[in-house]
Amino acid sequence: MGRSPCCSSTGLNRGSWTASEDKILSDYIKLHGEGKWREHPVKAGLKRCGKSCRLRWLNYLKPDIKRGNISCDEEDLIIRLHKLLGNRWSLIAGRLPGRTDNEIKNYWNTTLAKKVHENENFQEENPKKMKINKECVNEIRTKAMRCSRTHFSPHPQQMEPPRSNVVENIQDPGNPNTCRLIETADDAFMFYNHENNNNESSFMGVGVNMGGSGNLSGFFNVEFSDPFNLINDQMVKGDDDHTVCSTPTQGFSKEIMEHFTSIGGK
DNA sequence: AAGACCTGCAACCGCGGCTTA
């Protein structure tokens, strides 16, 4: 399929952006909003291609962007998310408010990849010791984590609850259902929604094998303070025993839920 | 002091997915 290159036009500026170009672009976008990147430079009077404008806005000019000083928590989260998602920088950036995919990608390539590599070598040489990141109190978890199973079922009765210890019961005042965070015998943390209809086998859940090194909220750096949004928003509809993820929630992003589904299988 | 080398980061490029005509 033939596609004309985005920036084929001659006479367009390239390279670093000047302060005046930045001002023109941000003023224009504040006035007219994002999107339609091809139109922006023409209408704003910038000699830049749309792609360049989009990149400059998303990675630098956008008001809520944090710059520099990636914290230990953020670093730890990037490492763990990278283990789960690989080089899917936009997904990883989605879990780090104010951080851009480009910044995370650069940080990984310049700093973290090396650090993780060194840590893995250390683990191979000292399997019983846990290397502590010198700059961070948080440990770097090198143990492989994978999604061991995923259960999204519109027919909850088809699922059997594991023999397990209930870690936490959560009751939403505005919702008759009860959520339980469960640690199972096989090292997984399960997230279940027991419907309050005296049918204990009626539930839905997500299972992640954490390799014994964490919990779901720690893993995703979120508090499941409103788990019912997760259940109600995500577990909306399915064919057979699969559920379709619908909208992102504060619990899991749509992408991560889809990732669970794709690697967890039925 | 100066050149070589290294590092971090902004920006570019090409590709693929999605939408539109």
Next chain:
DNA sequence: CTAAGCCGCGGTTGCAGGTCT
């Protein structure tokens, strides 16, 4: 159904500033 166009993503490049020799 297909071609064309747009957008977003990930890989890569190139430059500027810092460090080393």
